[in-house]
Amino acid sequence: MLAKVDYQKAKSKTINFFDRVGIVLTSEEKQSIEVADFGLNELEVQGLELITYINNEHYCAKELVLFPNQTCPEHKHPHVGEIKGKTETFRCRWGKVWLYVEGKPSEAMQATVPVGSEDYYTVFHEVELNAGEQYTIPPNTLHWFQADGRGAIISEFSTTSRDESDIFTDPRIKRTPEVAE
Amino acid sequence: MLAKVDYQKAKSKTINFFDRVGIVLTSEEKQSIEVADFGLNELEVQGLELITYINNEHYCAKELVLFPNQTCPEHKHPHVGEIKGKTETFRCRWGKVWLYVEGKPSEAMQATVPVGSEDYYTVFHEVELNAGEQYTIPPNTLHWFQADGRGAIISEFSTTSRDESDIFTDPRIKRTPEVAE
Ligand SMILES: [Zn+2]
Ligand SMILES: [Zn+2]
Numbered sequence: 001m002l003a004k005v006d007y008q009k010a011k012s013k014t015i016n017f018f019d020r021v022g023i024v025l026t027s028e029e030k031q032s033i034e035v036a037d038f039g040l041n042e043l044e045v046q047g048l049e050l051i052t053y054i055n056n057e058h059y060c061a062k063e064l065v066l067f068p069n070q071t072c073p074e075h076k077h078p079h080v081g082e083i084k085g086k087t088e089t090f091r092c093r094w095g096k097v098w099l100y101v102e103g104k105p106s107e108a109m110q111a112t113v114p115v116g117s118e119d120y121y122t123v124f125h126e127v128e129l130n131a132g133e134q135y136t137i138p139p140n141t142l143h144w145f146q147a148d149g150r151g152a153i154i155s156e157f158s159t160t161s162r163d164e165s166d167i168f169t170d171p172r173i174k175r176t177p178e179v180a181e
Numbered sequence: 182m183l184a185k186v187d188y189q190k191a192k193s194k195t196i197n198f199f200d201r202v203g204i205v206l207t208s209e210e211k212q213s214i215e216v217a218d219f220g221l222n223e224l225e226v227q228g229l230e231l232i233t234y235i236n237n238e239h240y241c242a243k244e245l246v247l248f249p250n251q252t253c254p255e256h257k258h259p260h261v262g263e264i265k266g267k268t269e270t271f272r273c274r275w276g277k278v279w280l281y282v283e284g285k286p287s288e289a290m291q292a293t294v295p296v297g298s299e300d301y302y303t304v305f306h307e308v309e310l311n312a313g314e315q316y317t318i319p320p321n322t323l324h325w326f327q328a329d330g331r332g333a334i335i336s337e338f339s340t341t342s343r344d345e346s347d348i349f350t351d352p353r354i355k356r357t358p359e360v361a362e
Contacts, residue, residue, distance in 0.1 A: 021203050022202050022203050022275070023274075024274070024275075024312040024313035025313050026313045026314065029313070053270070053272055053315060053338065054270045054315070054317065054338055056268070056317070058239070058240065058268060058340045059239065059240035059241075059268075059270075059338055059339065059340060060240075061242065061270065061272075061336075061338040087237070087239060087240075089234070089235045089240075089242065091234055091242075093204075093205070094203075094205075131205040132205035132206050132207045132210070133207065134234060134235070136235065136237070155242075157234065157235055157240055157242040157338065158240065159239045159240060
């Protein structure tokens with residue numbers, strides 16, 4: 001569980017990232033920045049910061065921040081009944097991201113799998129995304145991603161987000177953020 | 182019809198807008214910037230510049246540029262058979278945009294209807310969008326928008342774009358861009 005003080009600290013850090021590249025948020029949006037530590041208690045290593053611009057029954061747009069060397073853990077967006085799993089386009093806006101998806105493992109991998117969580121990273125086909133580059137992940141496909149030492153900002157365009165149905169490889173993960181009072 | 186030299190000029194101007202705010206495009210994307218003069222031959226007055234990041238069967242993401250005082254003419258995205266009309270979220274990234282939609286006409290309108298085209302502007306409910314502000318336009322709803330004297334950059338998140346089915350109020354308009362060789 002994320003302590004409130006750590007949540008506030010991560011929020012300011014996220015706002016600084018956006019400020020630095022000229023991404024403007026309203027004050028309501030700044031208040032609603034989501035800090036996900038996935039219940040793993042090591043936000044700087046495995047975590048994700050994000051703001052959702054819109055999430056309606058058809059499409060979703062978010063801005064994601066990865067702190068330096070931070071990893072968003074491996075997961076997929078499954079089909080749920082009649083509802084197709086989420087398709088996600090990641091567009092790197094600033095920094096460098098290594099994205100790993102299903103497929104032939106890359107020979108020289110640039111990211112570092114978070115220490116102690118090696119069992120929960122299983123796909124190693126690397127896609128490097130620098131500012132202006134993007135990649136679309138089909139539904140129901142495992143993926144994870146990590147920023148380099150400077151961190152990164154990623155625009156996510158997708159079908160509707162239904163975070164509660166995401167499947168993480170690591171069974172310890174809780175997707176819904178919990179912040180201690 | 183847009184002369185090739187004017188197209189190239191508008192393209193460079195668009196790239197300058199993106200550069201100024203740190204929006205990075207690949208060189209392929211720079212090449213595929215769309216300049217729409219809507220067949221009206223007055224690009225600086227009525228026109229739109231844009232790059233499409235992704236347009237798949239579910240969602241679409243674009244970056245739009247309006248030059249100073251430039252207007253995107255009134256139109257709507259109708260339902261076509263079983264296919265629902267496009268829903269559009271406009272998020273102002275830089276500058277100031279006045280968006281006009283169906284509804285109670287605003288008393289003090291800030292935009293100027295393009296001279297000579299007054300007959301083709303019929304909705305006057307004003308929504309002012311500054312950087313960080315956004316508005317979602319339902320399908321099949323008339324709308325038009327204009328930048329102030331500095332121009333503007335707008336991120337558009339939407340359902341699938343099917344430009345060929347757009348309905349413009351001005352019958353002189355051709356949506357498909359034509360560039361003379
Ligand atoms: Zn995902
Ligand atoms: Zn429209």
